[in-house]
Amino acid sequence: MTTLYPSIKRISGNNIASPIGFSAAGIHCGIKHKKSDLAILVSDVPANAAGVYTTNVVQAAPLLVTKQSLAETGKMQAIIVNSGNANACTGKKGLEDAKTMQANAADKLGIAHNLVGVASTGVIGEKLPIDKIVNGISKLEPTSGLKGSIDFSQSILTTDTVSKNTAYSVTIDGQTVTIAGTAKGSGMIHPNMATMLGFVTTDAAIGSDDLHSALSSVVDRTFNSITVDGDTSTNDMVLVMANGLAGNNTLVPNHPDWDVFVQTLLLVCEDLGKMIAKDGEGATKLIETEVTGAISDSEARMIAKTVVGSPLVKTAVFGCDANWGRILAAVGYSGATLDPDKIKIQIGTTTVVSDGEPVDFSEDELIEYLKQPEIKIKVNLQEGAGKGLAWGCDLTYDYVQINASYRT
Incomplete structure (x- = not known):
C-alpha cells in the first residue's frame, strides 16, 4: 500500500x-x-x-x-x-x-x-x-x-x-x-x-x-x-x-x-x-485481489476475500490455469450487490472479462504470468466508489499432506 x-x-x-x-x-x-x-x-x-x-x-x-x-x-x-x-x-x-x-x-x-x-x-x-x-x-x-x-x-x-x-x-x-x-x-x-x-x-x-x-x-x-x-x-x-x-x-x-x-x-x-497469506501451508504463490466499483468498501473487501478464498480459484492459480470463470463465479456468490453485465476482470494486466462478457486474450502469455510468485486479480463492478483488497495463496498438494499428518 x-x-x-x-x-x-x-x-x-x-x-x-x-x-x-x-x-x-x-x-x-x-x-x-x-x-x-x-x-x-x-x-x-x-x-x-x-x-x-x-x-x-x-x-x-x-x-x-x-x-x-x-x-x-x-x-x-x-x-x-x-x-x-x-x-x-x-x-x-x-x-x-x-x-x-x-x-x-x-x-x-x-x-x-x-x-x-x-x-x-x-x-x-x-x-x-x-x-x-x-x-x-x-x-x-x-x-x-x-x-x-x-x-x-x-x-x-x-x-x-x-x-x-x-x-x-x-x-x-x-x-x-x-x-x-x-x-x-x-x-x-x-x-x-x-x-x-x-x-x-x-x-x-x-x-x-x-x-x-x-x-x-x-x-x-x-x-x-x-x-x-x-x-x-x-x-x-x-x-x-x-x-x-x-x-x-x-x-x-x-x-x-x-x-x-x-x-x-x-x-x-x-x-x-x-x-501470513504468502506463507500459507504448502503455498507457492501470493494472490492479491483488488475490487473497485463496489457500492461500499465493506462489500468490496467481502468480494475480494471470497475470490482469494475460493478453492477453485486457488487451485487454478496453482495450476497456472487462467480460468476466469472461477473468479466470476466467486464474485457472484460473495453476497455483494452487483450487476453481472457490468463486471470487468483482469488477471495481472490482462483483461479477461469486460461488461460481463469474455475478452480474447493470449492464453500463453497468461500462463507465463501465472508462474510468477505473486498474482494480482482485479475486479471492477462499476456500481459505486467502494474499494477493497484481500490476500490469499494457492492451494497445493503440500497443503493436503501437511494437514493430513499434522498430529503425527
Whole structure:
C-alpha cells in the first residue's frame, strides 16, 4: 500500500523490540522436539494495550485469560507465548495452566499478574506440559537486541516456514515514533478476527480506548482480509502495546498526527497479513485481489476475500490455469450487490472479462504470468466508489499432506 505521509519510513533490520523500551526472548523448553517453543515480550513500563480476538465461539484458555486481564486494566507489560500446543478445549485444567503461565511470567518480572497477556498456538485438545513451560519461563532473559527479537519471532511459529516481522518509524509532534510487529500463521487462516497471532509494539503515547479504536479501524483492511483455508481458529488474536516512551503528546482522534499514526499502524498490520497469506501451508504463490466499483468498501473487501478464498480459484492459480470463470463465479456468490453485465476482470494486466462478457486474450502469455510468485486479480463492478483488497495463496498438494499428518 502506498503511504500518503512522507514521514513514514520502513525500518531496516526490523524487529519487535525496535520501539523504545521493549525487549524479547525465545527458547526451546521441550513442548516441541527440537524447535524453539516459548517466548516472552516485555515493556519497561506498563503499556496501554488493545486486542482483537477470534470470532470462534470455542475459545482457548489463554485467550480467555488475556481478554479478562486486559478488560480489568487496559494495560499490559508483558506477553508470554508458547507454540506446539494450543491449550484449547482443555477444560478447567487448561484455564489453570494458562493462569499458571501468566503468574510465573509476572513473578519473574516482578509485576502484577494481570499485566501479562498469554497466547498459545499448536495442536488443539492436548494438555500443556506445564512443568516444562514453568521451567522454561525461569530461563527466559529478554533483551532489546536483535537476537532476542529473532528468537521471539521463531519461537511462536507452528507450520510457518519463515518468521514474519516488520517495523516503521514516523514523526509525531517532532518525535520519532516506532511501530513494530511480528506474527505467526500458516494454516487454519480465515480471520474475523482469527487464526493467527499478531503482536505489535509502539513507543507512541496513546490511551487504551483510542488505541483500540485505531486497531479496530485497520483490522478489517488487513488481518481480516487474508485467508488461507477458510478455517477460523480457537486461539488467535492481535495484541498491541503502546508504552509512551517516545515522548509525543498523547494521541487522540483530533490530534493533527492521528491519521499518520493510524496509517503507520495499517502498514505494519498489512505487511504482517500479507506475509501470513504468502506463507500459507504448502503455498507457492501470493494472490492479491483488488475490487473497485463496489457500492461500499465493506462489500468490496467481502468480494475480494471470497475470490482469494475460493478453492477453485486457488487451485487454478496453482495450476497456472487462467480460468476466469472461477473468479466470476466467486464474485457472484460473495453476497455483494452487483450487476453481472457490468463486471470487468483482469488477471495481472490482462483483461479477461469486460461488461460481463469474455475478452480474447493470449492464453500463453497468461500462463507465463501465472508462474510468477505473486498474482494480482482485479475486479471492477462499476456500481459505486467502494474499494477493497484481500490476500490469499494457492492451494497445493503440500497443503493436503501437511494437514493430513499434522498430529503425527
